[in-house]
Amino acid sequence: MAMTISGSTQRPAPQALASAVEALAARFGNRLITSQAVREQHAHTTTWLPTQPPDAVVMAQETADIQDVVRICAKYRVPVIAFGTGTSLEGQVNAPAGGVCIDLRDMNRILEVHAEDLDCVIQPGVTRKALNEHLRDQGLFFPIDPGADASLGGMTSTRASGTNAVRYGTMRDNVLALKVVRGDGEIITTGTRAKKSAAGYDLTHLFVGAEGTLGIISELTIKLRGIPETIAAAACSFETVRGACQATILAIQTGIPLARIELLNSEQVRACNAYSKLTLPETPLLLLEFHGSEIEVAEQSRNFGEIAKECGGGDFTWTTKPEDRTKLWQARHDAYWSVKALRPGAGVVATDVCVPISRLADCVTETEDDLKQLNLLSPIVGHVGDGNFHCSLVCDVDNAEEMARGEEFMHRLVERAQSMGGTCTGEHGIGQGKQKYLKAELGPEAIDAMRALKQALDPQNIFNPGKIVPAA
Amino acid sequence: MAMTISGSTQRPAPQALASAVEALAARFGNRLITSQAVREQHAHTTTWLPTQPPDAVVMAQETADIQDVVRICAKYRVPVIAFGTGTSLEGQVNAPAGGVCIDLRDMNRILEVHAEDLDCVIQPGVTRKALNEHLRDQGLFFPIDPGADASLGGMTSTRASGTNAVRYGTMRDNVLALKVVRGDGEIITTGTRAKKSAAGYDLTHLFVGAEGTLGIISELTIKLRGIPETIAAAACSFETVRGACQATILAIQTGIPLARIELLNSEQVRACNAYSKLTLPETPLLLLEFHGSEIEVAEQSRNFGEIAKECGGGDFTWTTKPEDRTKLWQARHDAYWSVKALRPGAGVVATDVCVPISRLADCVTETEDDLKQLNLLSPIVGHVGDGNFHCSLVCDVDNAEEMARGEEFMHRLVERAQSMGGTCTGEHGIGQGKQKYLKAELGPEAIDAMRALKQALDPQNIFNPGKIVPAA
Incomplete structure (x- = not known):
């Protein structure tokens, strides 16, 4: 017995999928994994939603890996699902249309810490606890604590928060800028390290909470605080x-x-x-x-x-x-x-x-x-x-x-x-489990707007299909 | 001598404009104003950008007025520019392609104050000082102070901040939800009064700072604070x-x-x-x-x-x-x-x-x-x-x-x-004056994304054309 899922999605044509997997195998060697056990681990939902494993998993090590996975998948119109630690709670990492999971756990480098600016630049696979461990000697910490030792990329994508939010806000309030791999493999930079900006549409906040449906986050600039x-x-x-x-x-x-x-x-x-x-x-x-x-x-x-x-x-x-x-x-x-x-x-x-x-x-x-x-x-x-x-x-x-x-x-x-x-x-977040409630909450016009945004930034519908936006 | 403006825009066909003005006159009577003096006041930019007045000004009194202006303008593909107090600093209220200015100063009602929740629901023409005057007896205040006694709709649209931002954040951090009139006159609701949400794309923050280029804000739910x-x-x-x-x-x-x-x-x-x-x-x-x-x-x-x-x-x-x-x-x-x-x-x-x-x-x-x-x-x-x-x-x-x-x-x-x-x-904000700097700041991919968002939510390009997104 599993809970009802509302969004529907279509699997890619078998030949297209096979070609994509072949191209990925040629590019990634044994970092492309297709064993059933590993595929199932990557659809682990910590929920009562049914497990829907991807067809393959790629262990990414650097931004170029994400770009190449996206390029290959886009060519064959195969879904791409980003995976951090798999601790999301509404089926965000499930692969209802199959496709390729990009496991980002090895992209776990802390690239820069700017103590005077109270920010740092990190890869998406850095976990909350690893980051705080790294920061402690400098008297700094990252305040968002959702309980699980989730990855910061995943926390950003689900707009996570937790017990500290009453004082320090949620991920929405603590991400300064992102780099996001878009459908053609190129990278969108959403902001700078300036603490505030009025320069154009707020791309940063569009990707925070988008659950990987608009692109794959390859780098994050996030705010830090002094340890009290x-x-x-x-x-x-x-x-x-x-x-x-x-x-x-x-x-x-x-x-x-x-x-x-x-x-x-x-x-x-x-x-x-x-x-x-x-x-x-x-x-x-x-x-x-x-x-x-x-x-x-x-x-x-x-x-x-x-x-x-x-x-x-x-x-x-x-x-x-x-x-x-x-x-x-x-x-x-x-x-x-x-x-x-x-x-x-x-x-x-x-x-x-x-x-x-x-x-x-x-x-x-x-x-x-x-x-x-x-x-x-x-x-x-x-x-x-x-x-x-x-x-x-x-x-x-x-x-x-x-x-x-x-x-x-x-x-x-x-x-x-x-x-x-x-x-x-x-x-x-919405994931699969709560799509059916969005319309009642915000009305059909908001759903239209979300669908238009999805279409605008992911016209091929390859990024985590079947999440957030209910099927038309 | 005036400063260079980068974005270019096209005026509507004269016949289309005349038809739109005629329809607006029939609907709004003497609340439609076409005198040169009033039109010029509404392009007052407090800058050294050249004044580019709209072809007509409508004094809106309620949401239905905004909806009807937008519907009429959309029918004839005539630009619509929202106007609060005209205190923006980068030509945000200029009308480089002419069109119709909606003056929102009379939509200045404070609809609800929720003291326990520290939020309120207001119309876009409420000014910062009027709001704080209203709230004082309840021991509450709205902290964003850009200097000018701007309207809250305008402050939202330019993502304003000011001297208090170091503690209380900018408009980005203080808007909970918006109602926005879209191109067909229907209304998008972007959020609820809940203090945080992980329900779908962050529509609220897409409209905060969009300078009226994606729709017209008709209602705001904003956060309040206790007077210290x-x-x-x-x-x-x-x-x-x-x-x-x-x-x-x-x-x-x-x-x-x-x-x-x-x-x-x-x-x-x-x-x-x-x-x-x-x-x-x-x-x-x-x-x-x-x-x-x-x-x-x-x-x-x-x-x-x-x-x-x-x-x-x-x-x-x-x-x-x-x-x-x-x-x-x-x-x-x-x-x-x-x-x-x-x-x-x-x-x-x-x-x-x-x-x-x-x-x-x-x-x-x-x-x-x-x-x-x-x-x-x-x-x-x-x-x-x-x-x-x-x-x-x-x-x-x-x-x-x-x-x-x-x-x-x-x-x-x-x-x-x-x-x-x-x-x-x-x-x-970007307005007209700073369009030429966006690409150097964020790269061409971010501009592509902004252009795609504009196209997705305003396919007719009627909302404040020639602002934020540089001409292709």
């Missing part, structure tokens, strides 16, 4: 989701520069208590982080503590000691594993929506009620400062009836978020 | 531009959340002393603003003071008293007028470039040297936290030889910025 002098962690339990959300709203309105503010609902806290042997009150929990000077984080923590109290919060604990910070955030760090452990052998399907923060409490509460009604289990974790939350639906993937209820739940979740002025996805 | 509890102003003179830039770099690296940091070069300080009867040391001056709680701004000011000292700064003064803040910033507030007064009767041409901050001192210093070499007068004011600076070239517009030197200066300024990894414009 002091980090404080804090935790506070609330009687209700509404209280936790109200505290968040007040904190943001009064300008407390929250670095992270994560909501765990009662179900999630229960799962964490069981898994991590904690003794947290099994009510909604807020976990926070403050970044700044010692004086600043102390003031921020105190101010938040007062707001939390006004909003029905329980004991407010905060600390700047690294080992105590880790302990305080234990529940959040173990959230994923605690859900996996709830029902060993079952699948866990992650989905996300995002609503205006004033509607977050309504949306989470109604979602909790809906889960009860559908007799489904799904702890909720929210990047509450952004109005963004995740459901981790625990499902027996071999039970068609349960999966049907799961799919129904997902539909209703999206409809609920959209009816509240929100979006069908805050950070996972 | 305390504002501190500060000032510090430096012996050299390099010292001032170094202090800025260190402050940003250490994470001091500067709200504004403005550089006035010696020439500008001299002009301010003369105009405002000040007694500032006639060396580079930094003016700063800090936003936060009392404790925070005090700490930020102190920390910056220490950095300034390390970098050769003179006396560092800071204050939170409103009247003293105004006095401290007097030179900045009077900068424009002080330049106008330098040579009564002469023109002042404003231009801007933006470079990576590590190159800012080089760029400003070399620009000062070039001015001397060319025997030209141009005080410099910089949004130094962004690496962005403005030259205010004082020129006798009737002196062809002097204007030729001025144009030469502008060319060299852009080339200098681009050679340092920067951009030909940080905030004024």
Whole structure:
């Protein structure tokens, strides 16, 4: 049983595909891989979407490799799918029309670090953790943290964000410029290293979040930050989701520069208590982080503590000691594993929506009620400062009836978020799984515009076909 | 003598134009204006570009008006140019192919304010000051301040920014969603009120900075901020531009959340002393603003003071008293007028470039040297936290030889910025004046992409033709 996919696509003619693979083999030798195991690994979707492997995988080592793969594929009209670490959540790396996957993991060089400008130039296969490891000695870091140790090329392509977004923004806010290989193999430069520019159409932001459907990112210039002098962690339990959300709203309105503010609902806290042997009150929990000077984080923590109290919060604990910070955030760090452990052998399907923060409490509460009604289990974790939350639906993937209820739940979740002025996805992207929701969210005119953009920049439809834009 | 314009455009056939004007007259009555004076006002460019008036002006009152103007103009293939307050600086409202100007000043309603979500929904003719006036009682403000009291539609279309950008970003970072009238009069919705989204191509950011060349913005959803509890102003003179830039770099690296940091070069300080009867040391001056709680701004000011000292700064003064803040910033507030007064009767041409901050001192210093070499007068004011600076070239517009030197200066300024990894414009936009620099900055592939996007979304080329994208 797999979830419904809406977009349709056509496979290339067998002869064209064979010719493309032959040309790639001649160019790349054993860096062209066609074994079933490797092809299937490259369609690993970490979702309940069916696996749709590409016909071949090329291990790229430099920009010229990407250019040549694209040129060969364009010649034979064969799809090209970029692959970073395969941690996307809506089928972005699936190959519904087959084609050639370009694995970018070996394009992992950090080309330049400009400490004074707080930016760096990197290849797309650099992962978040590798980058931060490299930067640490210079007192710098890259703030976007989607959880997985994803590649920066992939994070850019899915417009990823995560727990830090409330303070540092998403990938949208942290990419300065890109180099993108277009359909004829030539390279589009989208911007400069200047911190701001009013020079022409914003090509950078057109490629951020395009999920590889408009070209292949071969180089990125991204913003960095100074590692904060002091980090404080804090935790506070609330009687209700509404209280936790109200505290968040007040904190943001009064300008407390929250670095992270994560909501765990009662179900999630229960799962964490069981898994991590904690003794947290099994009510909604807020976990926070403050970044700044010692004086600043102390003031921020105190101010938040007062707001939390006004909003029905329980004991407010905060600390700047690294080992105590880790302990305080234990529940959040173990959230994923605690859900996996709830029902060993079952699948866990992650989905996300995002609503205006004033509607977050309504949306989470109604979602909790809906889960009860559908007799489904799904702890909720929210990047509450952004109005963004995740459901981790625990499902027996071999039970068609349960999966049907799961799919129904997902539909209703999206409809609920959209009816509240929100979006069908805050950070996972559209991929294959959420194409069917775009039209309801933005209207047919926006879909027309997206289709026109796709047609304009990828007239042959070779770049990751069957993603984002629903079939006409 | 006027500056060279690169893009070329064709006027509509006279019969088509006459038919369009007739249809508009029937629909809009005396809200269609064709008097020469009004037409010329609507091509007022605040630049040395030649005035190119539209053939007619329609005073729009609601979205349906925009839709009908666009439908009529599309039928006859007549250009449509959106007009806010006419404060753009690169000829964005000029009508090189004639056509119909839609004046949006009467579409100035604030439709919704969502205090909890820190956003609002407005019509495009709302000006920055009117919006902030409206928001003040709710403790909210919109932070982008380009100097002029521009309309928010125009600020969006030119991707405006200003003195606050170092902390609050530019229009790019502060627009959540747009409604845009497309070529057939239907409306594209680009996003929702959710604070972040990964749902499809980033249509919002494609229209931000498109200078009305892809459609007409009819409604905006923009982000707001809480008015800071305390504002501190500060000032510090430096012996050299390099010292001032170094202090800025260190402050940003250490994470001091500067709200504004403005550089006035010696020439500008001299002009301010003369105009405002000040007694500032006639060396580079930094003016700063800090936003936060009392404790925070005090700490930020102190920390910056220490950095300034390390970098050769003179006396560092800071204050939170409103009247003293105004006095401290007097030179900045009077900068424009002080330049106008330098040579009564002469023109002042404003231009801007933006470079990576590590190159800012080089760029400003070399620009000062070039001015001397060319025997030209141009005080410099910089949004130094962004690496962005403005030259205010004082020129006798009737002196062809002097204007030729001025144009030469502008060319060299852009080339200098681009050679340092920067951009030909940080905030004024491309319009007509800077089309010739786009290709050198981003390469022919980016121009191809921009041309393809224009063709995709405006196949009839009716929206503000002759702007941004150079003629093929």
